[in-house]
Each structure stands twice: as structure tokens, then as C-alpha cells.
Amino acid sequence: MHKISVNDREIVCESGETVLEACLREKIDIPYGCRQGACQSCMVRSLQGAPPLAAQDGLKEVLRHQNHFLACLCYPQQDMAISINPPAEFFTEATVIEKSLLNAETLQLTLQCKESMDYYAGQFVNLKRADGLTRSYSIANNRLHANKLSFHIRRLAGGRFSEWAHQELNVGDKLEVSDPQGLCYYLPTSQENNLLLIGTGSGLAPLAGIVSEALHHGHKGAIHLFHGSREMDGLYWIAEMQELAGQYPNFHYTPCISRGDAPDGVARGRANDVAMTLLPSLKGWRLYLCGHPDMVHQTKRQAFLHGAALQDIHADAFHVASATLD
Numbered sequence: 001m002h003k004i005s006v007n008d009r010e011i012v013c014e015s016g017e018t019v020l021e022a023c024l025r026e027k028i029d030i031p032y033g034c035r036q037g038a039c040q041s042c043m044v045r046s047l048q049g050a051p052p053l054a055a056q057d058g059l060k061e062v063l064r065h066q067n068h069f070l071a072c073l074c075y076p077q078q079d080m081a082i083s084i085n086p087p088a089e090f091f092t093e094a095t096v097i098e099k100s101l102l103n104a105e106t107l108q109l110t111l112q113c114k115e116s117m118d119y120y121a122g123q124f125v126n127l128k129r130a131d132g133l134t135r136s137y138s139i140a141n142n143r144l145h146a147n148k149l150s151f152h153i154r155r156l157a158g159g160r161f162s163e164w165a166h167q168e169l170n171v172g173d174k175l176e177v178s179d180p181q182g183l184c185y186y187l188p189t190s191q192e193n194n195l196l197l198i199g200t201g202s203g204l205a206p207l208a209g210i211v212s213e214a215l216h217h218g219h220k221g222a223i224h225l226f227h228g229s230r231e232m233d234g235l236y237w238i239a240e241m242q243e244l245a246g247q248y249p250n251f252h253y254t255p256c257i258s259r260g261d262a263p264d265g266v267a268r269g270r271a272n273d274v275a276m277t278l279l280p281s282l283k284g285w286r287l288y289l290c291g292h293p294d295m296v297h298q299t300k301r302q303a304f305l306h307g308a309a310l311q312d313i314h315a316d317a318f319h320v321a322s323a324t325l326d
């Protein structure tokens with residue numbers, strides 16, 4: 001029998017009982033589904049060190065590392081303190097230390113976080129402003145900057161967070177930053193794998209972080225980055241990426257535009273179509289797709305048809321929050 005602190009309550013978990021069963025018995029509002037560790041609906045987080053290993057069965061490495069576990073698989077071995085809030089509910093304070101424009105519509109925002117952030121390159125966080133308005137943004141840097149996170153925020157006309165970030169947020173202002181989330185991230189395993197990264201607009205942010213991380217780890221396979229926009233003024237970091245490609249023979253960068261004349265060094269066409277034409281066989285490749293949801297959706301299909309395995313396709317579609325959802 002062990003005590004479990006759940007948010008602001010304390011309950012008892014009888015021996016032979018799972019954390020989920022104890023919570024349900026005590027009428028604690030906890031999401032759950034299959035009760036067998038498959039659906040992962042009852043994922044919670046230990047606030048006092050690592051949970052029992054068996055309760056993390058099937059979870060991605062990053063979630064295990066952050067002490068998330070499945071309440072339905074957890075037979076406590078000691079008293080526990082847990083949070084049943086989703087990962088996004090863990091916030092730390094951050095201060096704006098830099099704002100600069102990457103192009104007319106994309107802001108690079110750099111935050112200094114009060115606490116060290118344990119993230120993988122390519123993940124995203126939720127940024128929350130003082131009135132509670134919260135939006136997801138991908139981390140644009142590699143893991144070397146534990147406290148300093150950069151984001152690329154595209155301004156949407158009438159967009160509440162992005163317009164505010166562009167126009168009203170100032171250096172020195174505070175924001176709250178959630179725990180890193182998402183499964184579209186780079187791990188320095190299988191270094192011989194070729195990597196294909198395709199992004200549109202501010203979808204370059206997580207991809208730039210992944211490229212930087214992979215090069216830092218001496219990734220041995222080829223790394224191909226395709227960054228797309230409708231027109232030239234929607235692209236950015238062209239010179240920086242070209243310079244990187246000059247430094248690392250295994251890194252290849254192709255900026256793409258889908259409208260108008262493409263200048264030298266820029267491909268004409270949608271980034272995903274250009275990539276599939278240049279790289280027709282993706283068997284054994286690892287893919288990262290970020291940006292417009294339609295592009296992500298379409299490219300997943302294309303990549304699969306070009307031989308990529310579904311488990312090797314990592315994607316973050318930048319779904320825009322509905323006007324009615326805060």
C-alpha cells in the first residue's frame with residue numbers, strides 16, 4: 001500500500017492495484033481508455049523521480065526521460081507524487097532577450113528560460129502569455145542551448161498570438177514556456193541513415209534545429225533539407241544554409257518556390273515535389289516534415305510511396321488554432 005499525491009489530493013493505492021484503478025476508485029478525473037497500456041490515454045507524470053520501468057512500456061524515449069508513465073501499468077513501489085495534467089501544463093518562466101525579423105513575416109524570438117529545458121532538437125513548446133493565450137511553437141535551436149530557446153513566428157493577419165508577438169512583445173517581457181513536446185525530433189542513433197527534411201515557411205525552425213544537432217553529432221548519412229515557400233520573400237536563412245552546405249559535404253540544401261521565376265540556386269516547385277523528384281528512392285531514409293498541414297499530409301503519402309517506412313516519417317503539422325479556441 002502506497003500514498004499517491006495527485007495534484008492537490010492524497011489517495012492510497014492498495015497492493016495489487018494500479019495507479020489508474022486507485023484514481024478511479026477515488027473518483028479522480030483521469031483520462032483513460034484501453035487500461036492495457038496500448039492507447040496511452042492515461043499518461044501521467046511522476047513529480048518525484050523515475051516511475052517503475054514497467055509503467056513506461058511503449059512510451060517514446062523523450063517521454064520516459066521526462067518521467068511520464070501509464071497509470072494503468074503502474075503498480076507503485078513507493079509513495080508517489082503525480083500530475084495528471086498533460087505535459088503542456090508544466091510551465092517555466094522565460095524572458096524575451098532578442099527579437100529580429102528573418103523576413104517580412106517571420107520573427108525570430110529568443111527567450112531565456114528560468115529553468116534548464118530538457119528537449120530534443122525538433123520538439124515544440126507551448127508559449128503562454130499573461131492572459132493565458134497559448135500557442136505552440138517549434139524550437140529552432142539545437143540542444144546545446146539548454147536555457148536559451150529560439151522560435152520562428154510567422155505573422156498571420158488577425159492572428160492573436162503571432163500579431164501580438166510581432167508588434168507588442170518586447171525585449172525584457174515575460175512569457176511562460178511549457179515542457180517540450182512532440183515526437184518529431186532527432187536522436188543521434190543510426191548515424192548512417194540518410195535524412196530528408198522538408199519544411200514550408202516557419203517550418204524551417206525545427207528542421208534547422210535538427211540539422212544543427214545532426215551535424216554537431218557528426219551524422220554520417222546524407223542530410224537533405226528542402227525549404228519551400230510560394231515566393232522568394234517567404235524564404236529566409238538562404239545564405240546561412242548555403243554556407244553550412246559549403247562546410248559539411250553531407251549537408252545539401254535546396255530552397256524552393258512554387259510561384260514566379262526562381263533565381264539561380266533556387267528550385268521551382270513545391271518543396272515536397274522537388275524533393276521527391278530529386279530523391280526518388282527513400283527506402284531506409286529518416287524523414288522530418290514540418291509546416292503547412294496540407295504539405296505534411298501530402299508528403300507523408302508521397303514518402304511512403306517512395307519507399308520510406310511509416311515509422312521513419314516524423315512530422316509536425318503547424319495546425320493553426322481555431323479562432324474559437326484559446
Ligand SMILES: Cc1cc2nc3c(=O)[nH]c(=O)nc-3n(C[C@H](O)[C@H](O)[C@H](O)COP(=O)(O)OP(=O)(O)OC[C@H]3O[C@@H](n4cnc5c(N)ncnc54)[C@H](O)[C@@H]3O)c2cc1C
Nearest residue numbers: 136137138153154157158159160161162202318320321323
Ligand atoms: C506542433 C505545432 C508547432 C507549431 N510551430 C510553429 C512555429 O514554429 N512557427 C509558427 O509560426 N507557427 C507554428 N505553429 C502554429 C502556431 O501554434 C499558431 O497556431 C499560429 O502562430 C497562429 O496563432 P495566432 O494566435 O497568431 O492566430 P489565431 O488567433 O489562432 O488565428 C488563426 C487564424 O485564424 C484567423 N482568425 C482569427 N480570428 C478569426 C475570426 N474571428 N474569423 C475568421 N478567422 C479568424 C486569423 O486571421 C488567423 O489566420 C505550430 C503549431 C503546431 C500545432
